[in-house]
Amino acid sequence: MAFVDFEQRGPIGVITMNRPEALNALNDQVLKDLDAVLDAAEANDEVLVLILTGAGRSFVAGADIGQMKDFTPVQAKQFGMYGNSVFLKLENFPKPVIAAVNGFALGGGCELSMACDIRLASEKAKFGQPEVGLGITPGFGGTQRLARIVGVSNAMELILTAKNINAQQAKEIGLVSHVYPPEELMDKAMELAQAIAANAxxxxxxxxxxxxxxxxxxxxxxxxxxxxxxxxxxxxxxxxxxxxxxxxxxxxxxxxxx
Structure with missing residues (x-):
């Protein structure tokens, strides 16, 4: 895939969002690549658990604003529906998925992490739903998953203020389970994945x-x-x-x- 890499490490599959020049921003092709990688990982019986992370200093910085800014309402709905379909596939993926959030997880990136089953964060991670500051709403499930995960009041505050929070604040409201130094994040994610893979x-x-x-x-x-x-x-x-x-x-x- 052009923008999404897959590596198998024993029973663990590592999916890396790999468009670092754009902070791994989500456009049509990135979503298509992720969709295809998920299908391949599901068909691979040797892979029992997935870890999803990002290349460079970003997990996913959001959807590609350069692509979205001239959308018509019809195009915007189509883009939102496709992104939601991929994220719903991830949420309902039969195998457990761990998000290893290594950096910016904003907008579509925060939504991507929330579609995973367990979220671990680097101390450098940043989370937020900044869409209302751009004149739009979250479009890939943010209005639905965030309230389910952190409660309505916290979700309202994050979405309606468009503010970002750091990894420790994300842990305090239950958005992530653990926060680790950047150099330990993937090792800790692998430890967790291996512990899950060792069970029935x-x-x-x-x-x-x-x-x-x-x-x-x-x-x-x-x-x-x-x-x-x-x-x-x-x-x-x-x-x-x-x-x-x-x-x-x-x-x-x-x-x-x-």
């Missing part, structure tokens, strides 16, 4: 799906999704092996992921 993957994926589905519905429907996910796991070899080992005071050497 049917259970991991069913857990992710139940959490995602539950966020979109009421508690009763969410509990029903969870019951289905719970039941699916009892059809796996991993459940039989792990529970038998537990009862025998043993430990499973490695999961078969089936």
């Amino acid at each position: 993957q049917v259970a991991v994926r069913q857990s992710k799906a139940a959490i995602r589905r539950g966020q979109q519905t009421d508690m009763y429907t969410g509990a029903a999704y969870e019951a289905e996910a719970f039941a699916v796991c009892f059809a796996t070899e991993d459940q039989k092996d792990a529970m038998t080992a537990f009862v025998n005071k043993e430990k499973v050497a490695a999961f078969k992921n089936r």
Whole structure:
């Protein structure tokens, strides 16, 4: 892909947004490249967990304003709908996705990080939804995901003021889980990815799906999704092996992921 790189490190796939001359800004081609990389990573059975990061000093600095500034309303809607479709694919990707936010995550970049399952940040990271300062709204899910993640009041403040926050402030409101020195970020992301990859993957994926589905519905429907996910796991070899080992005071050497 021209602007999105993929590297496999054992069971971990690393996706790097690679348009550093534009701070990895999102245009049509970047979105198409990310879309294609996600499809390839899903089809690769050896890849169990993804890490998404950015090249250079930016994660993703936002959508490409140079491309957007002359959009008609119809073109703007088409661009927003396509970006949202890619981010929804990422959010509902069957394998866990960790955002390793290495720098600017503004506008579309903040929205991209929020479509991932877990967010880790470098001490140099900056987050924000600056769109109202440009005369527009967030267009790739920011008005929807931010409130779900950090609460309505925090989301309103960030979006309506267009202000940026640093990594520690992002951690304080729950936008990211951990903040690390820049030189440690990818190592910590790999450690987390490896810890996830070491578990039973049917259970991991069913857990992710139940959490995602539950966020979109009421508690009763969410509990029903969870019951289905719970039941699916009892059809796996991993459940039989792990529970038998537990009862025998043993430990499973490695999961078969089936």
